[in-house]
Each structure stands twice: as C-alpha cells, then as structure tokens.
Amino acid sequence: MSETPKTGSSNTESPKADPASPTTSSGIPVELVYDAKSLAGFDAARELGAPGEFPFTRGIQPTMYRGRLWTMRQYAGMGDAEESNKRYKFLLAHGTKGLSVAFDLPTQIGYDSDDPMAMGEVGKVGVAIDSIEDMERLFEGIRLDAISTSMTINATASILLALYVAVARRAGAEVRRLSGTVQNDILKEYIARGTYIYPVRHAMRLVTDIFAWAAEEVPEWNTISISGYHMREAGCTAVQEVAFTLANGMTYVQAALDAGLDVDAFAPRLSFFFNAHNNLLEEVAKFRAARRMWARVMRERFGAKNPRSWMLRFHTQTAGSTLTAQQPENNIVRTTLQALAAVLGGTQSLHTNGFDEALALPTENAARIALRTQQILAHESGVAQTVDPLAGSYYVESLTDEIERRAEEYLAAIARFDASSKGGGGKYGMLRAIEQGYVQREIQNAAYAYQRDVDEKRAVVVGVNEFASGSDAEEAVVPLQRIDAALEQRQVERVRALRARRDAGVHAAALRGVEDAARGGENLMPRILRAVESYATVGEIANVLRGVFGEYRESVTV
Known part of the structure; x- marks a missing residue:
C-alpha cells in the first residue's frame, strides 16, 4: 500500500464519483443496470442446475x-x-x-x-x-x-x-x-x-x-x-x-x-x-x-x-x-x-x-x-x-x-x-x-x-489514499503480538539435544532408506514416515532429497 498522505487536517470529504464507467477489480465493465437482456441466451438448467448437482x-x-x-x-x-x-x-x-x-x-x-x-x-x-x-x-x-x-x-x-x-x-x-x-x-x-x-x-x-x-x-x-x-x-x-x-x-x-x-x-x-x-x-x-x-x-x-x-x-x-x-x-x-x-x-x-x-x-x-x-x-x-x-x-x-x-x-x-x-x-x-x-x-x-x-486515486483505500488521519496522534495504538527473542536459542538447543540422544544406527538406516527410494521409483512416503519415527529431522530428510533431486534455481526472463 502507498503511504498515508501528509496532510495538515483530517480528510473527511467524500471523493467525487468517477463519471467514467466503473470496472470490477478484474477490469470487467460494470453496467448501470442489469436486466433480462443482460442474460440473453442464459440456460439456467445448464449453467445453474440444482444445489448439490x-x-x-x-x-x-x-x-x-x-x-x-x-x-x-x-x-x-x-x-x-x-x-x-x-x-x-x-x-x-x-x-x-x-x-x-x-x-x-x-x-x-x-x-x-x-x-x-x-x-x-x-x-x-x-x-x-x-x-x-x-x-x-x-x-x-x-x-x-x-x-x-x-x-x-x-x-x-x-x-x-x-x-x-x-x-x-x-x-x-x-x-x-x-x-x-x-x-x-x-x-x-x-x-x-x-x-x-x-x-x-x-x-x-x-x-x-x-x-x-x-x-x-x-x-x-x-x-x-x-x-x-x-x-x-x-x-x-x-x-x-x-x-x-x-x-x-x-x-x-x-x-x-x-x-x-x-x-x-x-x-x-x-x-x-x-x-x-x-x-x-x-x-x-x-x-x-x-x-x-x-x-x-x-x-x-x-x-x-x-x-x-x-x-x-x-x-x-x-x-x-x-x-x-x-x-x-x-x-x-x-x-x-x-x-x-x-x-x-x-x-x-x-x-x-x-x-x-x-x-x-x-x-x-x-x-x-x-x-x-x-x-x-x-x-x-x-x-x-x-x-x-x-x-x-x-x-x-x-x-x-x-x-x-x-x-x-x-x-x-x-x-x-x-x-x-x-x-x-x-x-x-x-x-x-x-x-x-x-x-x-x-x-x-x-x-x-x-x-x-x-x-493515482482511481482506486480508493479508506484511511490510506482517502479519509486519512491528519496526524499520528489520531491513529489508535494497537497492542502487538511479540515473539520471545530467546525462543530461537531454546529451539536450537532442543534439536541438538535430540540428535545427541537418538539411536544413531537406526536414524542413519532410515535416512538411507529415504535416499534409496528417491533414487528409485518407490513411493517415498513410507520411507519418510519411518525416518521421522527414527527421530530424523525435517532438515535432514530435506537434505537427503536435495542430494538426489538437486535444488531449483529460478531463471525467469521478464
């Protein structure tokens, strides 16, 4: 959205209606009035049917x-x-x-x-x-x-x-x-x-x-x-x-x-x-x-x-x-x-x-x-x-x-x-x-x-490009949700502790199973399920698949 315009007083006057024919957000022209002629050839049985049919x-x-x-x-x-x-x-x-x-x-x-x-x-x-x-x-x-x-x-x-x-x-x-x-x-x-x-x-x-x-x-x-x-x-x-x-x-x-x-x-x-x-x-x-x-x-x-x-x-x-x-x-x-x-x-x-x-x-x-x-x-x-x-x-x-x-x-x-x-x-x-x-x-x-x-104010956004507050003092103060800054370190410690106490042999075998399935034609879901039950992490499984599939690099010509 564009920034609130800097004005010296509250803008409360309604903008004048655009005399040009309006359109929907998809650019579809909107007629002043719709009537039966607007649906010439409309087949209700084909286009509507009954609910649930x-x-x-x-x-x-x-x-x-x-x-x-x-x-x-x-x-x-x-x-x-x-x-x-x-x-x-x-x-x-x-x-x-x-x-x-x-x-x-x-x-x-x-x-x-x-x-x-x-x-x-x-x-x-x-x-x-x-x-x-x-x-x-x-x-x-x-x-x-x-x-x-x-x-x-x-x-x-x-x-x-x-x-x-x-x-x-x-x-x-x-x-x-x-x-x-x-x-x-x-x-x-x-x-x-x-x-x-x-x-x-x-x-x-x-x-x-x-x-x-x-x-x-x-x-x-x-x-x-x-x-x-x-x-x-x-x-x-x-x-x-x-x-x-x-x-x-x-x-x-x-x-x-x-x-x-x-x-x-x-x-x-x-x-x-x-x-x-x-x-x-x-x-x-x-x-x-x-x-x-x-x-x-x-x-x-x-x-x-x-x-x-x-x-x-x-x-x-x-x-x-x-x-x-x-x-x-x-x-x-x-x-x-x-x-x-x-x-x-x-x-x-x-x-x-x-x-x-x-x-x-x-x-x-x-x-x-x-x-x-x-x-x-x-x-x-x-x-x-x-x-x-x-x-x-x-x-x-x-x-x-x-x-x-x-x-x-x-x-x-x-x-x-x-x-x-x-x-x-x-x-x-x-x-x-x-x-x-x-x-x-x-x-x-x-x-x-x-x-x-x-x-250019052809589209009105109330409170932004029209009807904007005159000063910051008129804006309500809204309490915000804050994320604890210490959370990231706690989560890091958890995942490292998990790796230290899991059965390394079972975990490694499960990841090998994911890799084998990725290289072959086997459905990956049973192997991924076995891996998560063996305490493999999201990143470890994704990295195994990265190793087999590679990574996508966007190369869009604009």
Whole structure:
C-alpha cells in the first residue's frame, strides 16, 4: 500500500464519483443496470442446475449450511510448539472447529532451526518444527482424531504429513480416521510465493506420492489444497486467480494420471484454497464460476465418473494484502465483507484475518474478533439459511459468466505453451508457462496496474489514499503480538539435544532408506514416515532429497 498522505487536517470529504464507467477489480465493465437482456441466451438448467448437482454452480451440497455450517478454521502458529499449542487451545475454547497450522520459514524450506540458513527466522512467521518431539508438543492435549487440521506446507509437505501421522500413532489415534488438509501445492510456490526446494518435476513426484499413499493410509485426508490465495496476495485479479488455480489443478490431475493413479481414486480428496477480496459480488461470482468450470473439466476432460470427483471443495481466507497498517480497525470491516463473500459463494471452511495483521502476528484479542466475525455471520446474519441466495441476480449471473469466459481465455493461452511438444496437447502447458515466466508476468502486470490506480486515486483505500488521519496522534495504538527473542536459542538447543540422544544406527538406516527410494521409483512416503519415527529431522530428510533431486534455481526472463 502507498503511504498515508501528509496532510495538515483530517480528510473527511467524500471523493467525487468517477463519471467514467466503473470496472470490477478484474477490469470487467460494470453496467448501470442489469436486466433480462443482460442474460440473453442464459440456460439456467445448464449453467445453474440444482444445489448439490452438476455443475455445482449453486454449491456442492443440496442443503449447504442448513445441513452443516462451514468449518471455522483459524490459521495460527507462532514461536515454538508450546506457544502455538496455547493459541490452538484458546481458539478451540472459543468455538473454532478446525485448526490451521502456520509454519516458520525454515520449516517450510527444509532447514532445521540450528542451520545457518535459519538464523533470525526461527518461529517468526509460524511455528518451528524440527522433529517428532516438536510435533508432539504442538498438539499436546488435543485429540487428533477428533478435530480437522489444515497444514500450510508445500515443499516439505511429505515430511510434515508423516510427522502428523506419526504423532497420531503414538497417541493411539486411529490413523484412517484422521481428517484435514496438507497444502502440498508446489506450483504456486514457483509462481508467487518462493518456498520451493526441488526442481519442478521432482517436486511433482512428491505431490503424487502423497496422493497415492494417503488414499490407502489416511483416506479422509485432503491430499492437496490447490491454492489461488497466494497468487491473489501477489497481485493477480479474480479472473487470474480462477484461471491459474484451475490450471495448476489440471496439471496435478494429469501428473497423477501419468503416475498410474485412477482419477476417481484421488480426485474426491482434492481441495482448493481461495482468497476473498473486497469487491463483494465479483468474489461471489468468482467462487461460483470456479466450481462450474472444475466440474466440467473433471467430467469432460479427465473422464471422472464419481460425482465427488467433479466437486470443487474449497477453503477461503480473507485477504491479507488488503489489510492496512493505517487505521487498522478498518480491517475488521474489510474482513467482514470478505468473509461474507466467501459464505455467499459457498465455501466449505473459512479463516478470517486479525485486524492487526498488517503490523504483526495477531494478538489473542484480534484472533477472537476474527472468529466472532464468522460466528455472527453464521448465527445472526441469516445468509446461511438458504442455498446460494444470490442465484438469479442479473448482475451476479452475468458476472459469473464473464469471469468464466475470461478465465477460459487464459486456460487456452496456457495450453498453447505445450501444444508444440510431441503428444503434448496442452497437458503440461502450465509447467512450461511457469518456466517461461508467463504466469508470473501476468500477475506482476496486474499488481502494478492496481498499485498505479491506488497511487493515482482511481482506486480508493479508506484511511490510506482517502479519509486519512491528519496526524499520528489520531491513529489508535494497537497492542502487538511479540515473539520471545530467546525462543530461537531454546529451539536450537532442543534439536541438538535430540540428535545427541537418538539411536544413531537406526536414524542413519532410515535416512538411507529415504535416499534409496528417491533414487528409485518407490513411493517415498513410507520411507519418510519411518525416518521421522527414527527421530530424523525435517532438515535432514530435506537434505537427503536435495542430494538426489538437486535444488531449483529460478531463471525467469521478464
């Protein structure tokens, strides 16, 4: 966001409306009035159908929230395992129905807390997890077979999922009843986020190994959360979010098929992760369009027969990139609008951001307000009482169709990146589009265009480029969450103590097993599970795989 303008007095006058025709955040022109002519040729039976039926435009369940409310899943993780465990118990006590784990950067990119690469980052943006002992501390006193857990982890997803299963085993939980999601979406890391480790095709092997192993061992687990969220945080539009997320999803499905998996064996456990921004009706239309498009892709392109394979099930998080450090209480209103869009769009689970997250990790008070926002929407607003309440709106249906049309144009462009390869037919166009920087450039261009609109006040950000406070004294003082500076050294000492007391022979044999599987074609998950149970650390396992696969080095030409 641009800096608060320096003004001598409070700016409280409303800006004049732009006489030019407005557009949505994706640049879709908005008409003054929508009527029946706006939907000329619209086939309600084909485009809408009934809730719970193909193409699922109106939602994946016939009763939606009357049957069960969305899962209120608050994302949390800070410092070490003990501190995060306290926050999880706080959230559970206040009514959250699912946990969502944030990991620190060293854990995300496969470095132990005592690695020089981890210095200064341990526990800063999430919880530090080095070993099975840390994972046990993280979930101490929480029944893993009685809750649903989402883990935002990608390059090291196989290791963290193995740690979760190993801890559940130790606690006597029935592993086949474990439910939750591992993000495991590596493609968006190359596009927008950067927490990758291995070259793309080796990373894709780890993704499909999780698909195959989890289908047999943890059948209730969602094996991937195909994420548009981070691309949207990087600046893409709503249309781009739909197109690039579905393109990534299609790439994963194709990779799994090429690995010999049956589409109906893994597709019902695929899930998605979307952002929710401020343009309320565009966001609702985005979710509806994505659901309809995915249903057709899975049935018509990939030949899935199971209706559950056609369903786009998704988690939503409100938009961190829209939160402002200026007038942070305004973020409560932004988050409420975004959460409402997700609910009206039919999300299966939802995280609402804390109002202070432009400044620091959320305090308990901010986390409580964020959760209460969901609870008020669920129990006081009335929006959960009927399915897809905006269906039939001339504007919403027109917008849904237009988002789908523009997203299909992107998908066609992406397919052409593979069309020249022998037998390619666009199957791996997204991989080549990423490798050649096409997707990254499209997002960068959209982000630049939006920031230019903010700077030139064509896009109003309340409290930033309009209605800004006249002085710092008018800004509220917000208490911030602080991470104990001594935490990093404590975590370093823990991982070193673990190495000193474990059985060196068992540990070394387990790591050799991981290396052998990596060099061959064996599914890596059983070997990784054995390694974490032998007290191998996240960094040690990741380093074994680095030794076999190498590391990815970005070489995008812009």
